[in-house]
Amino acid sequence: MMKNNQDLRKFLRQKTNEIIVMKYMFIESLEDNFGEEYIYRLYKISPDTIRKLYFSLPENEREEMRTKINEQIKSGEIDLKNKAVEWHKEGLKSEAASRQSRENWRKIRGEH
Amino acid sequence: MLEFSPMMKHYLEIKEQYKDCIIFYRLGDFYEMFFDDAKTASRELEITLTGRDCGQEERAPMCGVPFHAAESYIARLIEKGYKVAICEQLEDPKLAKGIVKRDVIRVVxxxxxxxxxxxxxxxxxxxxxxxxxEIYFGLAVCDVTTGTFLTTKIESNNNFALLLDELSKYNPAEIIVNKMLFNCKQEIDEIKLRFNAYVNCFDEEIFKTDVTKLLETYTFIDDSEKEIKNIDSNNLQVPAINGLLDYLNQTQKIKLEHINIIKMYSVEKYMSLNITSRRNLELTEKMNDKSKKGTLLWVLDKTYTSMGGRLLRKWINEPLIDVLEINKRLNAVEELKNNLIFRGDIIDSLRRIYDIERLVRENSLWKYKCKRHDIIKEFFKTATIFKKYFSE
Incomplete structure (x- = not known):
């Protein structure tokens, strides 16, 4: 249980940063073979944006997370490629949900 | 005039065979669409339309979706009433010499x-x-996901109204008809107007009257589940069955082993409810928005499994008229209502069951080869418990 809002905020920030680092490590592993546009088309991850976000994180935090993620990869706990596919599918799901909600609002307003 | 590139030539050959479908043409990590398909897909799926060199002066319009996310894009196209042909790479591109071998593996x-x-x-x-x-109809209905295959004929007076009743009972997502029906503009317009279904018309050739092959491959049963050994080839149901099976083979490109029983039922066995009564009674969907909430099904549906949910919907759509059958069903309900502990045990067992009807189909296509065997094992375990309960 989170003690207070501050703890919750810290936890969420940490999770977001973790995803940024994971995405950066993923595009790092792809860059030799694929161009930026290709990566965006395939996984809906913009390498440019991720790079900017990654380098805006404090260096020690970045390193700490990298080590942690590398360990998880080695132990087989996570697979960055699978993660990227999951993020993409989740993105499509939330797109579909917002499309549905737009559609519902249109129906409520009586628009066609 | 410039020639198309070899890959594009192949694409156009495939497109020629599947004119009414949007072709998902596998190129590496993507399913690409070209020309008019690309324009349609980019508009419907809200994806970027680009171009690709195709050997001509102008680039071919192209758009694509990643292979790992194709399912959700296909779902959206199907929902909008399109058909999708999936053209897959049949060999490893790294090992292929020349153009990679591709072919349509399924039409969705x-x-x-x-x-x-x-x-x-x-x-x-x-x-x-x-x-x-003439003025009569033969009907065949199938749910590919569960393997349910039913057939009936309408040979009485007022036959078109009865056909509409049958249609409203099943509410099919897709209908295939022969030329004779398709040419009856008034009837086909009525079907299109009342049902939100995709209507395909086929030549009389696929509606064969050959019954020998059917009897060899499938087991025919009647309303009371008794096997039927002989079927008259003049029977109106035979062409309807052959037509549907032919279409399923064309689209699935695989032997559908889970479809092996065909039930021939009579329309007189169940209460005939006309389409307007069905709508006004709000049995399974509301009149205004077609949703389930507020309908009779919504009130009664306390089912724990998908199979139970589907069976209850079927029972509501097909009210019984045979007193013996009605009493049998009522007795079963009474027994469950009165025996609280027994009911609790059954509910507990049902919670653990997955959708075995649909899993059997997946297994027959070897889609989930090993992954789902544990689930099937669990089902048989529960079935054994049920058998024990009922014998006691």
Whole structure:
């Protein structure tokens, strides 16, 4: 249980940063073979944006997370490629949900 | 005039065979669409339209979706009433010499969808074949996901009204009809107006009257589940069955082993409810928005499994008229109502059961080769417990 809002905020920030680092490590592993546009088309991850976000994180935090993620990869706990596919599918799901909600609002307003 | 590139030539050959479908043409990590398909898909799926050199002066319009996310894009196209042909790479591109061998492995249509994320788990997804001869109709209905295959004929007076009643009972996602029915403009317009189904018309050739092959491959049963050994080839149901099976083979490109029993039922066995009564009674969907909430099904549905949900929907759509059958069902309900502990045990066992009807189909296509065997094992374990309960 989170003690207070501050703890919750810290936890969420940490999770977001973790995803940024994971995405950066993923595009790092792809860059030799694929161009930026290709990566965006395939996984809906913009390498440019991720790079900017990654380098805006404090260096020690970045390193700490990298080590942690590398360990998880080695132990087989996570697979960055699978993660990227999951993020993409989740993105499509939330797109579909917002499309549905737009559609519902249109129906409520009586628009066609 | 410049020639098309070899890959584009192949694409155009495939497109020629599947004119009414959007071709998902596999190129590496993507399924690409070209020309008019690309324009349609980019508009419907809100994806970027680009171009690709095709050997001509102008670039071919192109858009694509990643292979790992194709299912959700296909679902959206099907929902909008399109048919999708999936053209897959049949060999490893790294090992291929020259152009990679590709072919259509499946045609996804509203009535042949098998992906669980595109389906309502408590609702059957039916495809119906209607064969018209003179003023009579032969009907065949199938749910590819569960293997349910039913057939009937309408040979009484007022036959078109009865056909509409049958259609409203199943509410098929897709209908295939013979030329004779398709040419009856008034009737086909009425069907299109009343039902939100994709209607395909086929030549009389696919509605064969050959019954020998059918009897060799399938087991025919009647209303009371008794096997039927002989079927008259003049029977109106035979062309409807052959037409539907032919269409399923064309689209699925694989032997559908889970479809092995065909039930021939009589329309007189169940209460005939006309389409207007069905709508006004709000049995399974509301009149205004077609939703389930507020309907009779919504009130009664306390089912724990998808199979139970589908069975209850079927029972509501097909009210019994045979007193013996009604009493049998009422007795079963009474027994469950009065025996609280027994009911609790059954509910507990049912919670653990997955959708075995649909899993059997997946298993027959070897889609989930090893992954799902544990689930099937669990089902048989529960079935054994049930058997013990009922024998006691």
């Amino acid at each position: 249509t509203p009535g042949t969808v098998i992906e669980s994320n595109m389906l309502d788990e408590k609702k059957n997804n039916y495809i119906m074949s209607i064969y018209k001869k």
